[in-house]
Structure formats: C-alpha cells, structure tokens
Amino acid sequence: MxxxxxxxxxxxxxxxxxxxxxxxxxxxxxxxxxxxxxxxxxxxxxxxxxxxxxxxxxxxxxxxxxxxxxxxxxxxxxxxxxxxxxxxxxxxxxxxxxxxxxxxxxxxxxxxxxxxxxxxxxxxxxxxxxxxxxxxxxxxxxxxxxxxxxxxxxxxxxxxxxxxxxxxxxxxxxxxxxxxxxxxxxxxxxxxxxxxxxxxxxxxxxxxxxxxxxxxxxxxxxxxxxxxxxxLAPPATAMCRVADYDAVVRLWDRMRAVPEVVSFEAMWPSFYQYVGRHTPDVTAPFAGEDGFAVLIECATSAPGGDAAQTLETCLADCFEAGLVDDAALATSERQARDMWLLREGLAIDALPNLINFDVSLPTGELGEFAQRCEAALRARWPDVVCLFFGHVGDGNIHIGASLAELDEALAEELDRTVYGVVQEMDGSISAEHxxxxxxxxxxxxxxxxxxxxxxxxxxxxxxxxxxxxxxxxx
Ligand SMILES: Cc1cc2nc3c(=O)[nH]c(=O)nc-3n(C[C@H](O)[C@H](O)[C@H](O)COP(=O)(O)OP(=O)(O)OC[C@H]3O[C@@H](n4cnc5c(N)ncnc54)[C@H](O)[C@@H]3O)c2cc1C
Structure with missing residues (x-):
C-alpha cells in the first residue's frame, strides 16, 4: 500500500x-x-x-x-x-x-x-x-x-x-x-x-x-x-549616463559590436537614484537626478589585449557622437565592485512589501514596456514605488514594486497588472528565474x-x- x-x-x-x-x-x-x-x-x-x-x-x-x-x-x-x-x-x-x-x-x-x-x-x-x-x-x-x-x-x-x-x-x-x-x-x-x-x-x-x-x-x-x-583577463568596468531609453538602445547597438563586451546593464533613473541613496558605503559615480545609468563591462582573452583601453576608446567615441552624457571608468577593483553593488540593487530589498519581477521582451521594446507598466501600476496605486533595472542587452529587466500596504489579494492584483502588460506586448513573464x-x-x-x-x-x-x-x- x-x-x-x-x-x-x-x-x-x-x-x-x-x-x-x-x-x-x-x-x-x-x-x-x-x-x-x-x-x-x-x-x-x-x-x-x-x-x-x-x-x-x-x-x-x-x-x-x-x-x-x-x-x-x-x-x-x-x-x-x-x-x-x-x-x-x-x-x-x-x-x-x-x-x-x-x-x-x-x-x-x-x-x-x-x-x-x-x-x-x-x-x-x-x-x-x-x-x-x-x-x-x-x-x-x-x-x-x-x-x-x-x-x-x-x-x-x-x-x-x-x-x-x-x-x-x-x-x-x-x-x-x-x-x-x-x-x-x-x-x-x-x-x-x-x-x-x-x-x-x-x-x-x-x-x-x-x-x-x-x-x-x-x-x-x-x-x-x-x-x-x-x-578572461581581469575586466574593465564603466558606468555611463545617457539621456533616455532610446539612447540606451543606441549605445547597446554600438557596444554589441565590440567583442570584449561581457555585460551591458541598465538602471532606470528612479532605480539609480534609489540605490545611490541607500547602498551603504557606496558613492554613485554621478548624481543621477535624471537620465539612465548603464554599466558596461569588457574583458578579453586575447593575448596582449587591453579591455580597459578598448572600453575607454569606445566610450570616447560614444561621447563624441553625443550618445553618452557622462561616464566613469573604474580605476580600482573597489570602484568596479561598487558599480556592481549599485546595479545588483540589494538596497531595494528594504522597501516595504517588495514584489520582484523578472521579465523579458526584445531590447528595443523595454523602454515602452517600462512606461506602460508604470502607468498601469500608478493608475491603480498612485503611491506605488516601481523601479526598473536589468541586463537589457539580452532583453531582460527586473522590476521592484512596493506598496505601503499589501495583502494576498492586492499582491495578486499587482502581479496581474504587470503580467497583463507583459502579455499585451508578447513578452515572457520569467526571463531567468x-x-x-x-x-x-x-x-x-x-x-x-x-x-x-x-x-x-x-x-x-x-x-x-x-x-x-x-x-x-x-
Ligand atoms: C542574490 C541572487 C542573485 C541571483 N541572480 C540571478 C541571475 O542573475 N540570473 C538568474 O538566472 N538567477 C539568479 N538568481 C536565482 C538563482 O540563483 C538561480 O535560479 C540559481 O541558479 C538556482 O540554483 P539553486 O541551486 O539555488 O537552486 P534551488 O533554489 O535549490 O532550486 C531551484 C529549482 O531547481 C530545482 N533543482 C535544484 N537542483 C536540482 C537538481 N539537481 N535537479 C533537478 N532540479 C533541481 C528545484 O526543485 C527548484 O525548482 C539569483 C538569486 C539570488 C539569491
């Protein structure tokens, strides 16, 4: 039996x-x-x-x-x-x-x-x-x-x-x-x-x-x-500030052609401001009142290759082309680690009743998705905190959404609101988790x-x- x-x-x-x-x-x-x-x-x-x-x-x-x-x-x-x-x-x-x-x-x-x-x-x-x-x-x-x-x-x-x-x-x-x-x-x-x-x-x-x-x-x-x-030789890491999501996509378009690029991560302005204020012992490279922050990491396995030089040259070109408003190249492991700490965004875990989302859409559509998602959430909960960040180069973003009060029914409504927008735009409700x-x-x-x-x-x-x-x- x-x-x-x-x-x-x-x-x-x-x-x-x-x-x-x-x-x-x-x-x-x-x-x-x-x-x-x-x-x-x-x-x-x-x-x-x-x-x-x-x-x-x-x-x-x-x-x-x-x-x-x-x-x-x-x-x-x-x-x-x-x-x-x-x-x-x-x-x-x-x-x-x-x-x-x-x-x-x-x-x-x-x-x-x-x-x-x-x-x-x-x-x-x-x-x-x-x-x-x-x-x-x-x-x-x-x-x-x-x-x-x-x-x-x-x-x-x-x-x-x-x-x-x-x-x-x-x-x-x-x-x-x-x-x-x-x-x-x-x-x-x-x-x-x-x-x-x-x-x-x-x-x-x-x-x-x-x-x-x-x-x-x-x-x-x-x-x-x-x-x-x-x-790979030790990587070179930089944080850039760009005007808007269109500029993020144009920057990605340039950087994807560079074989040394290993990571291309974007932080929406409100996320960057939040983690800049709340990540202990880390100073954000530039004050991010507005604009997107993009973390780029380059590394090479080619003998004699110099990823830092490649990254610096690329960023200088992008600056010239008006794609990048500001950029900081990490000059020590500590600075690079701090940039990653901002991007990993563990500071947002302290937000009340945080719900995390991990969705994907084609890279070019993530800007519109974030706008529509925030609008849908704000229409229902005007005080919602919603922060967007993620890998972006592969079409994957994370969303942290926080409400002061939350019960099971509200959490489900919040899920449905976000996933409803994902579905309308033909995206995936789980990129990697x-x-x-x-x-x-x-x-x-x-x-x-x-x-x-x-x-x-x-x-x-x-x-x-x-x-x-x-x-x-x-
Ligand atoms: C700080 C942090 C950062 C993260 N960053 C990322 C990220 O960038 N990208 C990403 O994709 N994920 C990320 N994750 C999620 C997580 O780390 C990954 O999903 C991870 O690979 C899960 O591995 P685990 O051994 O902890 O699995 P578990 O959590 O133990 O299990 C996960 C699932 O796999 C199944 N499972 C586990 N082992 C086996 C096995 N041997 N055979 C069959 N099924 C099995 C379990 O049943 C469960 O369904 C992150 C998590 C944390 C906490």
Missing part, C-alpha cells in the same frame, strides 16, 4: 505513516542519508528571503547517483512526492515542499570530476556550488560562461534546472548554452546518462534539453559536462494552450504519478 494512503482524515500524513516512510527510506538508504521530519533544520524548508514554509516529511541527502536512483525508485513504489533541492537561492519558491513531500537535497553530491583541457570541458556533480566551478575553471586556465550574484550558494544542478542567465549572457548565452552533456534520474529511478563531451552530437532527440529549465519536474539532475571558455510556485498561475500569459498541453504530455510520459516537484511550473 502506498504510504500516502495511510494519511489521517485532515489530509496530513499521520505519525504512523511518517514512521513507516522513515523506516522505508532508512532501510533502503541508511540512516546517514535520511533525516526524519522532526529533525530537519529550517534551512531546508525556507525559500530565499521568505519565512520557513511546510516541514518536509523527510530529508534525503544522497552521496551518489545510485542513492538518488534508489530514493526515486522507492518513492515511486510508495507514491511519495519528492522536491529536488539545490542551494535554495531560486527566486520562484521551487525548491521547498508545499506539504507532504520529502526533500532531496543534492548538497552532498558535489565536486569536480574532471577537466578536459583539450576539449575545453569540465565534468561536475550537480551539488557543486557555481563558484567552485568558476574557480576550478580559472585554475585550469579557463573561464566559465555563467555568473550571477548567488554564485557562492547556488549549485550547478539548480542553475541548470532553472536555466539561469546572469550577467554574461550577452557574451556566452545562458546556462543552456554551457551544457554539453547531462545525467538525470527519472521519477522511477532510471538513470539517463547523456554525458556527451562534444559540441556536435546530432543523434536523435537532444534529451538533456528536457531537463534544462524544467525546475525539477521531469528528473533530478545529477552530473553535467559543461563548456569552458578561454580565460523560472516559474516555480510564484508564477505558476500566470504561465498562460506567455505560453499558449498548445504549449502547456505539450508540457503536460511530457510530464505525464516521464512522471506519470506526478511525484517530482508537484505544484511547480504546471
């Missing part, structure tokens, strides 16, 4: 059922791998920047692919739902239990397995923190193509499962573009090892793509072969019925009992 069938009348599994589940997991995996519900630390049921949520029925921390496989095979037998968990930095509440699931944390299955310098690849375990991969790549004379603020805590498996983007997507693409091979475990415990180490491999369906960005709903990622890029729980009600704003229907068919084929991360994405 499935252990779930022993649930109590109130819908939560009773003590007997939980004890039976613990006993079955421990018998299969050993007490070292399994933590009973009552002993799980809150960290494992707390989504990023949220209060603790539902306590999982058990925590499983596998040490091998075989442990993952045996856990899922057992859970299929018991009809026990499972939440795959990485570093818990995801911003869509996808990695925590909603009630009645066990959590399978990949934190112990970590480490670099090998680096192939000739091929320019690194083979890693899913639980490896992104920063460890970056450092191993650097030590071997390479650069890893994806970087993001959560690098120290997020895991490679989580970054693949969410198809993370980050600040270098204009140069190297998103996580999907880094993955050559992948190993994943299906809901029934089958290990699908597609650990290709080559760029060209046209041998039928590209199975790894199914798991990339599927947020743990189709399989648990266990290992990956990732591309490495030629090592994924759908998880938070954006699940709005998936239809971006994906058609036919697309969602096909997703459901894939889900039913790979996870017929709907045991992998239920209540997420679909």
């Amino acid at each position: 499935p252990i779930h069938d022993m649930a109590t009348a109130c819908g939560e599994p009773g003590h007997a059922a939980t004890d039976a589940l613990d006993a079955a997991l421990i018998a299969e995996l050993g007490a070292d791998i399994v933590t009973r519900s009552a002993d799980i630390e809150p960290h494992y049921f707390t989504a990023y920047n949220e209060a603790p949520g539902a306590r999982p029925r058990a925590l499983v921390r596998p040490r091998s692919v075989d442990d993952v496989s045996r856990t899922l095979a057992l859970c299929t037998k018991l009809q026990q739902p499972v939440v795959p968990q990485g570093g818990l930095t995801g911003l869509a509440r996808g990695a925590v239990a909603l009630g009645g699931e066990i959590v399978l944390s990949m934190e112990r299955f970590a480490g670099i397995e090998s680096i192939d310098a000739a091929a320019g690849t690194i083979t890693v375990r899913a639980g490896t923190p992104l920063q460890v991969v970056q450092e191993a790549a650097e030590a071997a004379g390479f650069t890893f193509g994806v970087d993001l603020g959560a690098r120290g805590s997020c895991q490679v498996g989580g970054a693949i499962a969410t198809n993370a983007g980050g600040t270098r997507a204009i140069r190297y693409g998103v996580m999907r573009e880094q993955v050559l091979g992948l190993e994943a475990v299906l809901a029934d415990g089958t290990v699908v090892s597609s650990m290709s180490r080559v760029l060209k491999n046209n041998t039928g369906y590209d199975l790894k793509q199914l798991f990339i960005g599927s947020e743990g709903t189709l399989g648990i990622i266990t290992r990956a072969v990732l591309r490495l890029r030629p090592k 994924g759908i998880g729980v938070l954006k699940r009600p709005y998936l239809g704003c971006t994906r058609s019925d036919a697309e969602i229907g096909m997703m459901r068919r894939l889900k039913a084929a790979l996870d017929p009992q709907q045991l992998l991360n239920p209540g997420k994405v679909l």
